[in-house]
Amino acid sequence: MNETLKTLLTRRSIRKFKPDQIKDRDLNAILEAAKYAPTGGGRQGNLFVVVQDPALRAQLAKMNAAVLGKDFDPYYGAPTIILVFADKTKSTPVEDGSLALGNMFNAARSLGLGSCWIHRAREMFESEKGKALMRQWGVGDSYVGIGACSLGYPDGETPAPAPRKEGLVVVARA
DSSP: OOOOHHHHHHHBBOOOSSSSOOOHHHHHHHHHHTTTTGGGGGGEEEEEEOOOOOOHHHHHHHHHHHHHTTSSSSTTTTTTEEEEEEESSSSSSSHHHHHHHHHHHHHHHHTEEEEEEOOHHHHHHHHHHHHHHHHHHTTOOEEEEEEEEEOOOBOOOOOOOOOOOOOOOOOOOO
């Protein structure tokens, strides 16, 4: 099987990570894949914030969990979090950020890393704490949180895929 298709078909969400930090070369490769994701009109309105500092990571985990009213680590212990923001003045910010996240997940898989989409970025960064962090990082007011990529070395086996549902493809013919 073609390696790209194999990566796409074997990628799974990982929800348990080893504490070891990922290598810079792998992080840079994943970010490069994210930057090359398609964007509406080729406008490239995505922005990526990499968090590897344990204290900041813990702060983000608390903020994310608070959106749900719970106390847990929504990033599943991943040592790296990549926050994805998109410029809401562009025509397709959610789509653009989502495609970048998808590229990151597939790039991570191809490098032997685990990843998982983490929601609630929009809510986190609409809060006063979130807006303060955005200002601290130099993220402008026109950006909206799209999602986050938890990233690290999987701690355990890659989960098996769920069976694919029937009837997901319709071939329309004249």
